[in-house]
Amino acid sequence: MPKAVVSEEKRRRRRPTRSGTVLSEHLIIDTALRLLREHGSAGLSARRLGLALDCDPSALYRYFRGMDDLTLAIGDTLIGQALDGWRPTGAWREDLRRLGMRIHTAYVSHPQAAVLTTSRVTGRANELAADEAVLGVLRTAGLAVGEAVRVYHAFIDQTLAFAALDAASLALPNAALRAEDEVWRSTYGHLPAASHPNIAAAAPLLATEMVRSAYPSALELLLDAVAARLVG
Amino acid sequence: MPKAVVSEEKRRRRRPTRSGTVLSEHLIIDTALRLLREHGSAGLSARRLGLALDCDPSALYRYFRGMDDLTLAIGDTLIGQALDGWRPTGAWREDLRRLGMRIHTAYVSHPQAAVLTTSRVTGRANELAADEAVLGVLRTAGLAVGEAVRVYHAFIDQTLAFAALDAASLALPNAALRAEDEVWRSTYGHLPAASHPNIAAAAPLLATEMVRSAYPSALELLLDAVAARLVG
DNA sequence: CTTCTTATGCCAACACAGTTGACCTTACGC
């Protein structure tokens, strides 16, 4: 076992695995994302990863301190994807909306990975870049530092929170998914109006509404609040 | 292994375990909550639960279909605690605020358990009661069914999402907690102003702000939006 | 081109997890 993991830049020796492939942080993370997509958020394991990469599971410990460390790296990769290509235009509201939607989208498009990473603070490069971007937009919009920090907090937490929730429902394995659908239709749909009048009345609407994400509307609410502070 | 689990009401035989204690759904859930609090969200396992209850791990399968089923039951217990004692007063805004804060508080006061359960739809009794309560408040406030459902969706998702996020940071084991604190202070605190000017400027405020939950302010924003719809 | 060092892949083993099937004992309904 390595005492300390060699950082990717310092890595010199590129020894191929027995089957010929050459490992790297990037390759490992990519394969992990594939495994997560194919086998669900519980389908990522050191042994399965070793199988997919055709290497011994313990080889992974030369690249990450453990599975948890790998998880954080995956999370940072997602943020990186969200930020890729984003540039501030100067129109704060549009910038912030795009940023929020991009982060939300990046997580939700890898639901199984998102489930594992949304609520972790990594301090890695891409996460820092995202924080810097949000704070930058808010301050150039005209907010004082203190207010910018408060809004930043609400913004980033709300985005991650909804991403986590939306990802969680997308990440459910097919069986559980059908089970939850069944719960909505059978339990909620056939609830006696005597005991649960409001659910009974809303049942058909519930089934369609609960599929969509509530994030876009929540985001607009937050942007409205920021706008109010800027004029006031 | 039991083909189907006997529901708690139908349970007749109360056979004591070898050490004398008599098992029950309630006792098992309580013990599980204790284990979660004491050993963190990864500290709940069938074997440890068996040890704490002084019974064989496989005995649990007479009460729950598996660890996942137990998890859902724990979640429903938390919602039950949140609802316990809540009554609608007729003042919709106050009712909704109290409901939101109660649910958020219930989850956050069992962070380790919340991490496991926040994003699961169970269809169990207490969850149904909570949904019925929210829809009831919104409709008696004067919202049409369609709008009530949309607001209900945003409300419940937002509450659970923030609960999950806030719980996650509270649930981190001490070591990881210190590590994240370290990340905030060292990484964010000593970031060169050249590359990350906005984080550098906001660093002292970030450290204090990021400890608080952003839920209360997010909740007020949502209530404002509902109020706007009611007058319009 | 040879030699040396050490990074890094591989192997075997550990303790822990969830889950199951067979067994057996004992509480309860009659």
Added chain:
DNA sequence: GCGTAAGGTCAACTGTGTTGGCATAAGAAG
């Protein structure tokens, strides 16, 4: 009291993360 079956127990299976020791080949040095 008796018969039944609920439910606690045991042993075993597969899968997990992680580690220490070992072997080998990549790349630096000469």
